Amino acid sequence: MTSANVLPTPDKWPHLLLPAATGSGSATGSGAAGAAPTDIDAAVAAGAFKGLTEAIKDMTAGEIVAALAASGLRGRGGAGFPTSEKWRACALSAADRRYVVVHAYQADPAVFTDRVLLERNPYAVLEGAAIAAVAVGASDIIVALHAEASEAIATLETAIREAHEAGYLGDDVLGSGRDIHVELKPLQGAYMLGEETVLLKGIEGKRGQPEQQPPYPTTRGLYGKPTLVHNAQTFAVVPGIITGGPGSYGDVAAKGGQGTVLVQISGSVANPGLAEVPLGTTIGEIVALAGGVPGPNIVKALLVGGPSGGILPPDALKTPYEFESLEAAGAHMGSGSIVVVDERSCLVDLASVLTRFCADQACGKTIPCRIGLRRMAEIGARFCEGQPRGDEIERLTDLSADIVASRLCDHERRSTLPLLSLVRYFRDELDAHIVRSTCPAGICQPMATSRAGTVS
Ligand SMILES: Cc1cc2nc3c(=O)[nH]c(=O)nc-3n(C[C@H](O)[C@H](O)[C@H](O)COP(=O)(O)O)c2cc1C
Ligand code: SF4
Known part of the structure; x- marks a missing residue:
């Protein structure tokens, strides 16, 4: 597995994305504590594919989309767009073929959250995407991820094979007459490949630049067909919304948002790693999961949102980690990264x-x-x-x-x-x-000053 350090979280925090075995608290994901993530019997015993079974046998497409709308689920790819609106638009776009794309490329070179999700809870992502395929009328799911994510690729290959053999994917899923095929698409590219229209071109094997939207991928996406693109984390919670009902998903939400998100904490912290946190948790509580800043250093700033994130002052430790509060502070969720900067940095x-x-x-x-x-x-x-x-x-x-x-x-x-x-x-x-041509941290050259203030 990716050597990412999954940090334990308080017992009362829910585990919607990573199974409880990787932390504490109540498990609602499809992974089974103690079993291999690809062990399909253990996963099914723990509830995997219940949501797909319910969606495919007992629900209309409209009811699935309505359940999603009632849950308030917003995309985890960074912008927080309401998912049900995308699903509805994709389902209503006239076409002979539609696609579902699981975006797990993870453009930020220093963040591994989606990779770890795929390695530890592959069936939740596949099941969520399959439910989406049922709702929008797609037969093809493409999982796009980084070619270097070798462990995630190996895990998914096994999980897809097992799910096919068990009848949850492939032709005539669960005797419903519906076909749902999954293709893995390892991609090698730069940062911009994370932007969804570039990602779609990458899947088509083309070089790409972002396209003006609208038209959105939900009406003209992969190969010109309506395409539903979501981050892997977004898909992973869909089975729980179907089986538990929108209320159960909403119940675990903290103030200001819905559900949980994976956050990677690095920089000047005692124990860097990633954690599943309820949206609305303060940045300070999240940094505390990583052991806080090792003494005698002190927090000087927080880089929130990856390379194009906002650099926030220590006061932002009180800011809730959710879409609107971060935007208001001049940052964004982006790749789910928080870097703690101490006073030694400029x-x-x-x-x-x-x-x-x-x-x-x-x-x-x-x-x-x-x-x-x-x-x-x-x-x-x-x-x-x-x-x-x-x-x-x-x-x-x-x-x-x-x-x-x-x-x-x-x-x-x-x-x-x-x-x-x-x-x-x-x-x-x-x-x-x-104004004074001095660098208080003594980093910038040739005008560096020592931290004591002496010109070097
Ligand atoms: C430069 C750039 C890089 C991006 N990188 C990613 C990425 O690595 N993963 C991701 O899910 N979304 C990324 N996005 C956002 C996607 O374009 C898109 O909004 C998102 O995948 C939609 O998924 P959601 O509905 O689950 O949020 C990026 C956007 C930009 C502009
Ligand atoms: S704003 Fe334009 S130039 Fe800049 S990355 Fe996007 S498409 Fe490219």
């Missing part, structure tokens, strides 16, 4: 490196994003060198507004966050670089 250097990464990853289709992010990265580099030109802050905010206005894909909007976070929250540190 935030200007950090934001500058992240912006350069984002500029390098931008595909170049939209001029404001292609040129604008490059200019922002150059401004960041000038901050680090202590050589600003004129009013760089104003230039930074103007550029951000132009980039965000281009609105072709979400990359442009998110990529402005690291440097804008400094303007919003860390003006002192920024001014030290711009």
Whole structure:
């Protein structure tokens, strides 16, 4: 298995994604504690494929979508879009063929949450996707994941074979007359392959850049056909919504959101790892799962949302980890990553490196994003060198507004966050670089100062 450290969580927290064996609390996923994740008999005994059986035998497509709508489930791929709206749109798009795509590519190079989910609870993801196929009228499910996720690929190959043999996948599923075939699609690419329209082109074997939406993939997706794309975590909770009813899913929700999400905590923490947390848990509670910051260091900032995330001040430890609160704070859920930064790091250097990464990853289709992010990265580099030109802050905010206005894909909007976070929250540190040509952390060269303040 991926050597990710799955962190234990409080007993009262639910386990909708990772089976209880990997932590504590009540298990509602399809995995069985103690058994191999691909042991289909153990999984079925623990409740796997009950939701699919119910959906395929006793429910109409409309009833399945209605159950999803009542649950309030929002996509876990980052944007938090209501799932039922996508399902309804896909089901209603006239076509002779439709597809369901499980997005497990995980573009953020340092995050393994979806990989671990597939390794530890493969049947929940497959079953959720199969229920989606029934609801939207698709016969083909494609699981797209990173070619380097070898353990997840091996687990899924076994799980798909076992589910076929047991009659939960393949031709005439459970004697219903419906065919549901699953294909694994290992992909090798860069960060932008995570954007759903690029992912679809990658599955087709083409090079790709994001497409203007609408039309959304639910009306024109894979091979031009209606396609339902969700993150693997989104699919994994669908069986529980069908068997337990929307209320049971809502019951486990913390304030401000629904259900749980996998979060990876790294940086300056005692015990880096990933955990399943109820949406609405505070960032501070999540960081505490990883043992907090080892003394004598102190939290200086929190990078929330991956390379294009927001750099938030220590006050954000009180912020609930859910879609709206993170947006309001200037961050986003993104890949489900929280990086704790302590006082030894320079935030200007950090934001500058992240912006350069984002500029390098931008595909170049939209001029404001292609040129604008490059200019922002150059401004960041000038901050680090202590050589600003004129009013760089104003230039930074103007550029951000132009980039965000281009609105072709979400990359442009998110990529402005690291440097804008400094303007919003860390003006002192920024001014030290711009106005006084000093780096309080002693990181930036050639103007580095020691942390004691001595010019080197
Ligand atoms: C640059 C970029 C990278 C992305 N990477 C991922 C990713 O690795 N995994 C993912 O599920 N969604 C990713 N997304 C979001 C997808 O485009 C899409 O919104 C999501 O897969 C929909 O799934 P959901 O309905 O479950 O949220 C990315 C978006 C952008 C703009
Ligand atoms: S906004 Fe940026 S990343 Fe997105 S399509 Fe345009 S150039 Fe490519």
